[in-house]
Each structure stands twice: as structure tokens, then as C-alpha cells.
Amino acid sequence: MTAGPARNEIHLLERELELELEAAQPRIPRLKLRRPVAFVLLVALILVAWEGAKLLGGTPWHAPGAGPGAPVIWNPPFRWTFANDLNLPHVWNIAYAMGQPFQRGADETLLQYLVFAALYTWREAALGFLLGSLLGLGLATFFVHSRLAERAFVPYVIASQTVPIIALAPLIVFAMGQGVLAVVVIATYLTFFPVTIAMLRGLRSFDPRALELLRSYGASRSGVYTKLRLPASVPYLFTALKIAATASIVGAIIGEDTGAIQQGLGRVITTFNQYYATGPEKLWAAIFIAALLGVTFFLIVRLTEIVALRNRQSIDA
Amino acid sequence: MAGSADSAPIVHISGVDKVFAGREGGRTTALSAIDLDIRPGEFVSLIGPSGCGKSTLLRVIGDLVQPTRGSVQVNGKSAEQARRDRDYGMVFQAPVLFDWRSVEDNVKLPLEILGKDKAWRAKRAKEMLELVELGEFTKHMPYQLSGGMQQRVAIARALSFEPRILLMDEPFGALDEMTRERMNDEVLRIWGQTGTTVVFVTHSIPEAVYLSSRVVVMSARPGRITRVVDIDLPRPRSDASRETPRYFELITEVREALRAGGGDVDDAGTPSAARTLAEGAVG
Numbered sequence: 001m002t003a004g005p006a007r008n009e010i011h012l013l014e015r016e017l018e019l020e021l022e023a024a025q026p027r028i029p030r031l032k033l034r035r036p037v038a039f040v041l042l043v044a045l046i047l048v049a050w051e052g053a054k055l056l057g058g059t060p061w062h063a064p065g066a067g068p069g070a071p072v073i074w075n076p077p078f079r080w081t082f083a084n085d086l087n088l089p090h091v092w093n094i095a096y097a098m099g100q101p102f103q104r105g106a107d108e109t110l111l112q113y114l115v116f117a118a119l120y121t122w123r124e125a126a127l128g129f130l131l132g133s134l135l136g137l138g139l140a141t142f143f144v145h146s147r148l149a150e151r152a153f154v155p156y157v158i159a160s161q162t163v164p165i166i167a168l169a170p171l172i173v174f175a176m177g178q179g180v181l182a183v184v185v186i187a188t189y190l191t192f193f194p195v196t197i198a199m200l201r202g203l204r205s206f207d208p209r210a211l212e213l214l215r216s217y218g219a220s221r222s223g224v225y226t227k228l229r230l231p232a233s234v235p236y237l238f239t240a241l242k243i244a245a246t247a248s249i250v251g252a253i254i255g256e257d258t259g260a261i262q263q264g265l266g267r268v269i270t271t272f273n274q275y276y277a278t279g280p281e282k283l284w285a286a287i288f289i290a291a292l293l294g295v296t297f298f299l300i301v302r303l304t305e306i307v308a309l310r311n312r313q314s315i316d317a
Numbered sequence: 318m319a320g321s322a323d324s325a326p327i328v329h330i331s332g333v334d335k336v337f338a339g340r341e342g343g344r345t346t347a348l349s350a351i352d353l354d355i356r357p358g359e360f361v362s363l364i365g366p367s368g369c370g371k372s373t374l375l376r377v378i379g380d381l382v383q384p385t386r387g388s389v390q391v392n393g394k395s396a397e398q399a400r401r402d403r404d405y406g407m408v409f410q411a412p413v414l415f416d417w418r419s420v421e422d423n424v425k426l427p428l429e430i431l432g433k434d435k436a437w438r439a440k441r442a443k444e445m446l447e448l449v450e451l452g453e454f455t456k457h458m459p460y461q462l463s464g465g466m467q468q469r470v471a472i473a474r475a476l477s478f479e480p481r482i483l484l485m486d487e488p489f490g491a492l493d494e495m496t497r498e499r500m501n502d503e504v505l506r507i508w509g510q511t512g513t514t515v516v517f518v519t520h521s522i523p524e525a526v527y528l529s530s531r532v533v534v535m536s537a538r539p540g541r542i543t544r545v546v547d548i549d550l551p552r553p554r555s556d557a558s559r560e561t562p563r564y565f566e567l568i569t570e571v572r573e574a575l576r577a578g579g580g581d582v583d584d585a586g587t588p589s590a591a592r593t594l595a596e597g598a599v600g
Contacts, residue, residue, distance in 0.1 A: 209413045212381050216407040217427045217478070218400055227426065231417050312417050313460040 047091055059085040064096045089281045094288065097281035110282060114268065114289040121264040122293060124180055125252035128187020129244055129297075135188065136195025136240070143196075144203045144229070145221070154200070161193050165251065169258040183255035183264075190251035194243040202236025203229045235312075238305040245297040253290060265290050326354035327481065327514050328378055333387035335373055335540075347373045349539035351387070355516065357481075360508060362517045362525035362532045364571065365578070370540025371518045372486055378516060379405045379484045392481065399482075403431060406475030406513070410487040412467035414459040414474075421446065421455040424474045431478055445473035448507060465496040469503065476511060483508075483515045490520060497521075501528055505554060522575070526567045527554060534571060536578030543578035546571050 054061075057080030060072040082088060102113035139157065143150040169186050176182035206228050214224050256266025265286060272283040335348040347370040355361050363371040376382035378389060380396035391399035399405065414423050424442040433441070446452050449469040451462075459467055468488060475483060485504075489497040501524060508515055519525050525532045526548055534544040548567055550558050558564055 207413055209409050209411065210415065212376075213407055213409075213413055214430065215381060216379055216400060216405050216484075217430045218403055219430045223430050227430065228415070231415070234417070311419075311458050313458065 050088065050091060053080065053083040054088060054090060056080070056083070058083040058088070058090075061090070064090070064092045086277065086280055089284055094281045094284045097279070098285050102282070110285055114265070114286055117263060117265045117268045117286075118289050118293045121249065121252045121256065121266065121290075122297065124183045124255070124264065125187050125248040125297070128184045128189075128251055129191050129241075129248040131184065132188040132191025132248065133195050133241060133244060136192040136244075137199055137237075139192065139196045140199030140203055141225070143200055150200075157193065157196055160189075165190060165254055169254055173255075173259045178260050180259075180261065182259045183252055183261060183266075186255035186258075187248040187251035190247040191244040194240040194247065195237070198236045198240030199233055202233030202240075205236060206232040235309060238301065238308070241301045242298055242305070245301045246294045249290070249294045249297060265293070324356050327357040327359075327392055328353070328355035328516070329390040330354070330374075330378070331388055331390075333374075333377060333384045333389065335370065335377060335382065336385045346539035348377070348384070349541045351540075351542060353533060353542060353545075355514060357514055358512055360515045360517065360528055360530045362519055362529040363535060364519055364522065364525045364532055365535030365540070365575070366537050368540070369535040369537040371535050373540065374535075375484050375486050375516060375518050378482075379407060403427075403478055404481045406478070406480035406483045408468075408471050408475045408483065408485040408488045410490045412459070412464075412471040414467055414470055416459050418459075419455070420451065420457050420459065420462070420470050423459065423470055424477050427474060427478045433478075441477050442473075445477045446470075448476070448510070449473045449503065465492055465500060468492065468500065472504070472507065476507065476513070479511075481514060483513045485515060485517045487518050487520065489524070497524070502555070504528065509553065522568050522571050523559075526550070526564060526571060527559060532571050534574040534578060536575075544574040546574060 054076065055074070056076055057078035058076050059079075060076070061074035062070045063073060076083075085093075098111040098114075099109055102108055102110040106113070108116075139153075143154060165186065168189070172185050172189070173182045176185055203225075210228055210232075211224065214228055217223075219227065252264070253266040253269065255261075256264040257270050261267055268286050269283065269290070272279070272286050276283055330351055330353040333348055333351040334346065337345045337347055339345055351374060363374060365371050373382055377384050378391070378396060380389075380400040389396040391404055394402070414420075415426065418426065421439075421442045424445050425438045428438040428441060443452070443455065446455055449472055451466060451469055451473065454462065454466065459470070462470065472488070488504075489500045492500060504515075505528060507513075515528075517525070517528060527550075529548050532546045532548060533542055534546065535541065536543045546567065550561070550563055550567065
């Protein structure tokens with residue numbers, strides 16, 4: 001049998017080891033470079049494929065911003081329709097167009113114009129995102145507390161998303177009147193769904209033994225909700241919010257178009273679409289900015305997630 | 318020392334049956350005709366083979382499982398009332414720490430639910446963590462602790478609101494033998510300092526004998542109490558107690574009681590499939 005003092009020593013040794021192991025864990029998570037590098041490589045690859053297609057089968061190349069009469073600097077061996085300057089403008093021409101006035105005689109460059117439009121759209125999207133997330137959280141909270149309500153209503157929640165938003169948007173605009181409100185409602189409509197579905201799971205993702213524990217403390221339903229269900233669901237919430245962030249942008253853009261909003265990316269995209277033949281670069285630039293807006297919103301949610309979950313590391317037992 | 322034989326029981330169980338409805342209309346009798354009195358300050362272990370219902374019995378006492386028949390009185394109240402009065406502290410085989418809370422905040426959890434004020438919560442958490450010798454780990458997150466340390470946090474959490482009865486369901490089943498022996502001494506020390514009544518479910522005969530005032534031997538199908546062995550080893554107990562002839566006699570006595578009940582229990586106390594079975598039955 002182990003004698004007392006020897007055992008104490010083992011105890012001390014174990015604790016020392018524990019402390020050492022703990023000290024070895026970096027306090028600030030190391031910046032992971034692999035994913036950003038992969039992202040940059042992917043973007044580079046797309047650009048190479050894009051210009052590669054134009055190199056082989058595009059319209060004869062001119063210097064950036066030069067008119068049709070300018071000297072040809074490269075004559076591609078093939079003529080592919082999809083790669084001509086109308087269908088697939090040069091990347092540098094899109095970039096060049098960004099620096100030019102957005103329309104004849106305008107003071108703002110296309111880039112400035114698009115960034116302002118994007119910020120305007122973002123305001124609507126963010127509002128829809130917020131309302132949709134709250135609605136989703138509220139619905140999921142209701143459903144996890146009532147099996148009956150869950151069975152009765154969840155099919156309708158799912159059905160709501162099978163209706164094309166293009167068909168629904170005019171109805172919402174008609175009901176709400178043209179204006180920002182209708183746009184926000186459309187963004188909300190696209191946002192609440194992922195949050196509802198994810199939180200239906202998230203609010204049930206706790207350890208059942210933790211529920212027994214809370215019951216043994218005599219915790220009420222609301223105590224179980226705030227101390228266990230909600231905190232346990234946070235990882236699920238963020239997964240849903242990341243989807244909702246991009247969905248809310250799509251919703252706002254569609255809403256602006258249908259709702260005849262005079263500002264915002266939706267309007268810009270509609271206009272540039274109409275004038276595509278005379279300036280294809282402008283629509284491509286608008287699409288690029290719209291995508292950038294979605295990615296930015298996504299990254300903001302992702303960063304919030306990293307901060308919110310920084311201390312959480314699941315313990316398996 | 319444990320409560321004397323003549324004091325009124327703190328837990329009074331009479332004629333308790335528990336029948337679980339099976340999946341295909343079948344029924345499993347988890348507990349049958351259980352009568353048991355536990356006196357204040359006693360350390361009672363429930364031991365038995367897989368599926369003997371010892372975990373279920375613990376949950377019946379704690380009002381986490383409703384008995385099919387019979388009654389459980391705690392301090393003259395129903396088990397439900399006792400639960401609402403926060404008479405129970407629970408410790409499971411797994412620590413069940415909330416991984417988004419620091420060690421200190423885990424200990425504060427029951428106090429938050431009880432609506433204690435902030436200063437008191439902080440003071441109490443500090444005291445309890447010192448009691449389990451984790452005073453320097455208050456700000457750590459659960460994942461930064463070893464299994465034994467996590468289980469000590471769970472014990473600190475269970476004791477934080479001064480429950481009258483500590484219900485422990487194989488709390489050290491997942492720990493290695495050395496840590497387990499150390500934790501046994503720790504539990505005895507805490508028990509001695511707090512005077513709490515402890516009901517302790519275990520698979521391990523040596524553990525049950527070393528810790529308990531009484532060992533309740535159970536057998537399976539249906540789960541019932543076959544014997545109660547009084548453990549008259551003098552206290553305080555230490556490694557020396559583990560070497561006395563009386564200790565070995567008592568181990569033999571418990572083992573024979575288990576054999577007589579048709580159970581086969583692992584002497585080393587390694588946890589087995591019983592755990593999953595018991596949990597499956599409860600869930």
C-alpha cells in the first residue's frame with residue numbers, strides 16, 4: 001500500500017504537471033494563416049481563369065479605359081461568345097470603371113457611389129438581420145417549450161421558405177407600402193428561418209445531466225432557459241447568424257428592387273442591368289461590391305463568434 | 318462521526334417500487350419493495366451489480382425520478398418539497414461542469430438560482446473551492462483542469478448552498494485508482510467538516526467499505542435491498558484503516574452479501590456498462 005507522504009508527493013507531482021501543461025497552452029490563440037492564404041490563392045486562381053479565357057477567346061485587347069478605336073495590344077486566337085468584352089469584361093476594366101464617375105458628369109466615382117449604396121443596403125439588411133434573429137430565437141424558444149406548438153407550426157416555418165422570395169416580395173411591398181419598412185421585412189423573412197431551425201437544436205443541445213442538476217437546485221423553467229439552454233445554444237446561434245447575415249443582404253437587395261427604393265445596391269443593380277450593353281463593367285462592379293458586402297457582414301459575425309466563444313472548449317465526460 | 322442509531326431518520330423510504338415502461342409494452346421493475354432509513358450525518362453507500370437500480374434509488378431520493386409506489390420522506394417532507402427547499406446536492410459520475418463558465422462561476426451557479434446576492438456568492442465560491450483545495454484555480458476554465466480537479470469543482474458546487482443531503486452517483490467511477498483513493502479521503506474530510514448526510518452510489522466494494530457508516534447491498538431483477546452491512550471501522554479513517562483485518566472482513570462480508578444476491582461486482586470497482594444501462598432506464 002502506498003504510504004501517506006509518498007502519495008502526497010504524487011499529488012504534488014500531478015499538480016505540477018497540470019500547471020505546466022496549462023502554462024504550455026497559449027493564452028492568445030495563434031492567428032491561423034492557412035485559411036486566409038487559401039482564400040487569396042482561390043481569388044488569384046479565379047482571376048487567372050477569367051483572364052485566361054479572355055486571352056484565348058476574348059475580344060481583341062485594348063489598354064484599360066481605351067475606346068474601341070485604340071490600338072489592339074493582343075488578338076486572341078479564338079472568338080468565344082462567353083469571353084467577349086460584353087459578357088466577361090476585363091478585370092482591369094472593371095477596376096478602371098470603379099475609379100471613373102458613375103455616370104456622365106457625376107462628381108462621385110463608381111466606387112464611392114457603390115460603397116454608399118452598399119452602406120445604405122447594409123442598414124436595411126442589418127435591421128432585418130436583427131429582427132429576423134430575434135424572431136427566430138423567439139419562435140425556437142416557444143417551440144422547445146411546447147411540443148404541440150412545434151408540431152403545429154414548424155411545417156409552416158419550413159413551407160414559408162419554399163415560396164420564392166421574388167414572388168413574395170411584391171406582396172410584402174403592396175401590404176407595407178413602398179419604403180424601407182418593406183425592405184426590412186423582406187430581409188427579416190429570409191433571416192428568421194436559419195435562426196429558428198438552428199436554435200430548435202441549439203436550445204436542446206445541453207447535457208441532460210445538467211438539467212437534472214438544475215432540477216435538483218429547484219430551478220424554474222426560466223432559470224433552466226437562461227442558465228442552461230441559452231448559453232449551451234450559443235455555438236448553434238452563431239452558425240445560424242453567419243447564414244442569416246448573407247441572407248439578409250440578399251433579402252435587402254431584392255426588397256430594394258421590388259420596393260422601388262431609390263438608393264441601395266438593389267436599385268443600382270437594376271439600373272446597371274438596364275444599361276448593361278453600354279457599360280457591362282458597372283454591373284460587374286456592383287456585383288463585386290454586393291458580394292464584398294455579404295462577405296464583410298459574414299466576417300463581422302464570425303469575429304464576434306470568435307470573441308464570444310474564445311473561452312469555450314468542450315469537456316468530454 | 319455518523320449519527321447515532323436512535324436519532325430520527327433524515328430520509329425515510331418505505332415500500333418504494335419503480336417500474337419503467339419498456340419500449341414494446343414490456344415493463345422493467347427497477348426497484349421493488351425498498352425500505353430504508355438514513356440517519357442525519359450518516360454516510361450510506363448503495364452497492365450492487367449492474368441494473369440493480371442503485372442509481373434509480375438515488376434519483377428517487379432526490380426527486381429526479383418518481384416512484385411508482387411507496388413514499389420517500391425527507392426531514393418529514395415529501396422528496397419534492399425537499400428538492401424545492403434545496404435539501405439536495407447532486408454529484409454525478411461526470412463532473413457536468415458548464416464549459417462556458419469559469420471554475421468559480423460553476424460553483425456560483427446554484428447560488429444564482431437560489432437568488433443569493435453577489436457578494437455572498439463570491440465569498441461562498443471562494444470558501445468552497447478552498448475546501449476542495451482548488452483555491453488557486455478559481456479563474457480557470459473547466460477544460461484546463463484534470464478529471465479529478467473537475468470532480469472536486471462539482472463537489473464544491475454541490476456543497477455551495479449547504480444542502481442537508483449530498484447525493485453522489487458513482488462520483489469517482491471515471492477516475493484512476495490513485496486519484497480515486499485521494500478523492501475518497503477528500504470526501505471523508507469534507508463530510509467530517511460539514512456534517513452533511515451522504516448517499517453514495519458505487520461499484521467498488523473497497524470504496525464503499527472505506528467511506529461508509531453503512532453499506533446497502535442491492536441485487537438486480539428486480540432491484541431490491543438484500544442486506545445492510547454496518548461498517549464499524551473506527552474514524553477518522555486513513556490508509557492504515559485499509560490494512561486492518563476488520564477492513565478485509567467487512568469487504569468479504571459485503572462481497573458475500575453481493576454473491577448471495579446473485580450479483581457479480583468488480584472488486585477493483587471499475588465502472589462497467591451498468592452506468593449506461595441505469596441512465597438509459599432513467600432517460
